[in-house]
Amino acid sequence: MGGRTRASWTSRPLRLRLPADLGRTAAAIVLVGAAYYLGARLGLSLSLVERNVTPLWPPSGIALAAFLVLGRSMWPAVALAALAVNLPISAGPVPALVTAAGNTLAPLVAAIVLERIGFRRQLDSRRDALAIVFLGALASMTISATIGATTLVWSKAIGIDDLAGAWAVWWTGDAMGVLAIAPFLLCIPLFWELEPWPAARWLEAGVILVLTTVLALWTASSGLALLFLVLPCLGWASWRLQLRGAAPAALMASLIATWSATHELGPFAGTSLLEQMLTLQAFNATVALTSFFLAALVTERMRFARALMSAATDLEERVNTRTAQLTATNDRLRREIHQRHETQQQLTLEEARTRREHQIAETLQRNLLPDRMPDIPGVDVAARYVPATADLHVGGDWYDVIQLRGSLIGLVIGDVAGHGLQAAAAMAQLRMAVRAYAVRDPSPIAVMNGLHELVRELPMAEMVTLLYVLYDPDTGTIRFTNAGHPPALLIDDEHTRYLEGGLAPPLGVLVQHDYAEATHQLRPGATLLLYTDGLVEERTLSIQDGLDRLLAEASGVGQADLDALCDQVLSTLRESGEVADDIALVALRPLVLAGAPLSLDVPADARMLFQVRHALGRWLRESGVRRQDAGELAIACGEACSNVVRHAYGASPGDMQLEARLVDGTVELTVRDHGHWRSPTGRGGGLGLTLIRGLTDSVDVDTGPEGTTILMRRNVVLGNEQ
Template sequence: MAWREGASSTSRALRPLLPADLGRTVVAVVLVGAAYYLGARLGLSLSLVEQNVTPLWPPSGIALAAFLVFGRSMWPGVACAALAVNLPISTGPVPALLTALGNTLAPLVAAIVLERVGFRRQLDRRRDALAIVFLGALASMTISATIGTITLLSSKTIGTDELVGAWAVWWTGDAMGVLAVTPFLLCIPLFRELEPWPATRWLEAAVILVLTTVLVSWTAYTDLPLLFLALPLLGWASWRLQLRGAAPAALMATLIATWSATRELGPFADESLLEQMLTLQAFNATVALTSFFLAALVTERMRLNSALMSAAAELEGRVESRTAELSATSDRLRREIHQRYETEQQLSLEEARTRREHQIAETLQRNLLPDRMPDIPGVTVAARYVPATADLHVGGDWYDVIQLRGGLIALVIGDVAGHGLQAAAAMAQLRMAVRAYAVHDPSPVAVMNGLHELVRELSVAEMVTVLYVLYDPDTGTMRFTNAGHPPALMIDNGGTRYLEGGLAPPLGVLAQRDYAEATQQLRPGATLLLYTDGLIEKRSLSIQDGLDRLVAEASGIGQADLEALCDHLLSALPENDEVADDIALVALRPLVLAGTPLSLDVPAEAHMLFQLRHALRRWLRESGVNARDAGEIAIACGEACSNVVRHAYGASPGDLQVEARLVDSSIELTVRDHGRWRSPANRGGGWGLRLIHGLMDSVDVDSGPHGTTMVMRRNVAVGNEP
């Protein structure tokens, strides 16, 4: 198994080095080698230096063409053929091997350089013509000329005085082989790849080739320097036939000129070897550059013209198609304009209806939310409602503070998901229902059960969350239940935390109702904060991050006034002073009564009497007064306050002030009003004042046009006193 794995990995490693079709490649290598050998024999027949330096070396052009067409994998055929050619004409195997190396390396380097510059074998661009002349022929062939002449000098085949001439002849021969043979071989595949010529084009090509042969042959025999007369014929071939006509004509002109140079005929007579090679190289380079550059230029222009004609035809078709599309679009637009007009009319009606609904909802919400917090003796309450700053419909956030019998206080806050008239209407119904249910049975579970049934009967489409808290100022006990609403926050010197108990799903979500209540003590001076989700929800923060921010801000401001606390939270929590959703806040704080005088200022209304008695009882209890004395003082205060409500103001509203303080185990209680007392009716009354005198140690009454002040005193047992 290990041997098989090793063989498999070796096969994968050698696979990139082996051609995909080895048999076809071998045949191509053999054919390239044979062509190289035959071209070498032809070139050697034109030798000028020691029968191995020739001014035209066709094998270099054959090798470069093979590398460009078949790839660089043809190098074994070129190397073997070069060695076979040089062995018989070299002084030994080493010079033959070095010469073969130079003959192989020069066209291989030329092919690599041409590939690096993006050469195309079709020679259909000007840059391709320049590249094959200057990079493929003139530059790259210096490699083979340098290696070959140094080898001849090292093997003492030539002397030092012959080095420059031999190098010039060698370089000329290899370069001329590339300039004359390579383009000719590269144009042969084009007869199959490009559009076939008609008979007239073949006839024209034959005429150009015959005229070129005749003209170059004549100028090669005459002593006059007229070789340049061949250039117009080559320009004709390049202009009319491009590379397929220019390459054969250039090859014929190069062969005739080279043969004339080797025979020292015409313009090459009576010149040194170096001068002959320079003249021949200049002529051949000019022929190649003119022919191939002009052919590439004409090909580019023809391709551009063809592309322009194709683009024009395509553009014409697209214009026709686009005209038809525009016509169809115009008809469709007319229909759409008519439909849009009808739609706009409907939208105008719908917008007017929506605007009316918005106004109704806004008015409903504004009128249903409490315009001010109730005056509750011994307790401070603050609230805020902030609508969203975005252009949204009125939301369903609401809150309420309800004074109940027995001095109980109900706090409720809720959120009907959604906006608009439907949410505002649902909010109004729920707020009124909470008041009704709380009056009937104020316990949290009873109120939530009633709301649950109401939501199911009303079929409210949106989700409804409610938090209900029942607070007893006498005991400081809170009972609450939470139906899917954000938890209440309790702020105390001992810490700030959320009330997590009494949790239940939002109203109406489940068919079965299962509400439970939780209990928590709220000591004097602590703060209870109820809020809606608009205060903690932010697009860039999670709900938990919003809750943490609320705790941090509330803890930072501590025991500040409730109004200042609400203002601080509303200014600190929203981002960039933008409120994404409605915000409702309700804050409640029992006052610290012990150790300080009691001062209450409330409306002179009958329903406030109960709250006054509870506040006074709580102050007396926290001040250490025993239950018996506290009860009798509360009765006396209640009678005095009742007299103010019945007699001080009549039909017009007024205020009632109650002050109490503890001085040396004596309670001093003051009840003050600013009204005019009505004359007592002769109905046998006056029992209240007698009761007050009986319960208190002393009673002083000061009555005048600006009000009445009653000061009552009683000695009490405080703490452990009897």
Template structure:
């Protein structure tokens, strides 16, 4: 009876310990996820998806992370890194590195400059720290991709049914050498190509070469149909490479795809925030350039469309705590350029808004300007004749924004006295 009682007590103690371990792991995973971006930005011309999976064999916080930074001039910064070790020290280092990278990227987005700043930070942290990191800058308008890699597994470019690593621009991890010197690589990302960033927990296996794991990752990623989307791509890679019952290391995955160009139509939908106006302008400029519209006419269309978009940001959602959607649609028919700028907000009375110069500028730059107010929002329709030169050389083809069907024809609505203040 005593032995039975002791065994029962031991089993009860073991159950409590297992429950405590599960609870600690859940807390650690929650903490780690709270340190990562809560959402990815909306950027015209590219698609983004990311995943983070915590290790199941360690209750301590890991140091894997990813980030996407919207930069001045419509550029996009992407980063994936891994702080050596586990525990609160690794998590603290990860937070400092991620915040520092954002700050340095906003000052000077070039990969070498950002990596030098991060290296100087890590070298001054107390205790021996080692961080692997790959940082890239993508220009959706031109398709140019620049990067530098500090001891991290190479990013993969998935295109035409194959996965190719971004070789070159490789240096030791940040924080391990006295003076950081970082090279920079440059290429063009073809329309429809996928850029895949990841941490070593996805491809590293005991007894298997890391290079073999990277090659397999490229093959598996290339086998996923493009039309499935990046969310499906990330899910499939995690299902293929991770054991659901035992994950020995944290895993971070970040995927970006440059959208292919479709002739004649453009759609850009973003939150109506001032910081997103540069992305609308960049997407529209590249689309007009690809269509062969001369620079002078392109600039005039950009100014007119920019005024309509700025009015949406300033006035459409002023009575709402959250920014609604800004939708820009464009269509080229022979020598006619048509633009629609639409919002779902509720505008204030003209006397309360002030202004009025924006609509005058639109009339001066476009052949026709129509403003339509409805119960569901406001639409500004801009139209002008354009000439079209021969399109530029498509090789290498830059990324272009996602496109959709043309909007339905709307009946002409003359600009009222109230709309003149828009």
């Protein structure tokens, strides 16, 4: 049989496997053909229309059972036997051939349909009972009835007026063969497949069969419409004996009803042929559906009951086994509880120590990273630090911006491998060391040599990568040395690229190493970006893919505000919001001063005076002002700013603004504060203003409650004159 199988007392439907020997295969074909022929001769003895239309056609049931048990390869036996039966009773060889084709096609289609829906020949489910009644018999047999009745009309064996009656008798006969014969043949193998009946069960089966036969004979020959009295007997057989009892009883009831219809006895007397066939088919369908459906229902319930009992037994065994295991486990757990209690105490102490170490490391790193970028006139600086979201420990990423003598600016970014207190402590030592070495000698080689010796002397197990950059605003030159760190990125409208050169291994890896530095020009408006590897490294991507992504993203930001540039790079390269490693980055951009007014807003602090004078000198130089004029203007502006620092705010903090513009060959310098000047002491006061007037063409001082504004003007010479 084809189709799906369901778990039951047999793993799959039994199919008689045809042996490979050709002789045995031929014997099976001959046996099926002979059974078909004999069944046909029996059915033709009950013919009602001509010689070949009978209300009982056993060959249809024989053919369907053969296809389901032996396989569809039995169709030649069915076809040849059908042709042999139809040749003597047909109008010619062609009608006989067509009729034989219909007789073969109908059960073959029924077998295919039943196999496709997973039919089981044991008829042990309600679906199987419904399928053989409605699909195997009532639906599929319309094929042979339609072909056969149409052939009789075409061959002029019957008139067109007799087509409906002939079709009804033909359909009834074929369907009756399936409903009565096929289940009986399918139940025969069950007698040796299932457990054998005891003697009492055989006796009960005999009583049921005899009682069914007696009732069927009496009701079929009586003038009263009492055929339904056989249904309780069929229900008894289905309930007590399932298919092995229901199939023979149903076959006997159907045969007797068919015999009564052919002889026009009992309920079939005095009615038309069509009415007789409809009544007979309704009775046979009811008998088959009642018997097989009830038998399948009882079989399902019995199978479920056996499965439930088996599951209960298995569950009891598993409960007993599990109880013994739990008892042993409970004893073992009692022994382990004490050990776990001691271990928990140790873990609590270790957790407290780890938490305290984490808090120390977090506080240490928070205080070591710059809380704000320094105010450097003429230079824009921005930085970002993003801690890892997947790691509770503090990392070793850090950065710094150092203002050095001679207006030099040091940029440093580093990464101490590892996390926790040890990495944070190493970061703190290195950050302070970089500042100390840079103050003593700001050159990249000197700073890196000092750090190399420090890392070798310190008990530092982690690897350290570091990139140190020295920027000179006067010349626009950057000098840098890279100790195993990702390369700096130069973002320029002309060409965005990574800065190569000055490469060296990570700090402390080698005993001795001669560091070298690389030099590059950083024009005003270009951006230098330093970062740690967390920005470009991902577990699913190579480091080169990360560098390519950063280069592509940075190339598209152009001249965006420096803070916006940092935020955009971070948001674009970390779209998921998850950061597997710490990210630190710092960016520096020399501002474009030439061709636009200069505006500085700085703290009124003496330490800012040099930066202000330097920014003003750079603006005058880039604006093309003669060196002598530029120097004298720088002195005058410096004196005005010094007065603000000394007199405007006293001990309280404040700020000052410097604005410079070039209008038609005249430089206008404005120094503004928001404080209240202290009164002159009378000892040397007022000399600063005299100096300013001597170095400029005009000076206007405006003092009010909101502060003081000094406006200085001087005509200058533009060009290359010295």
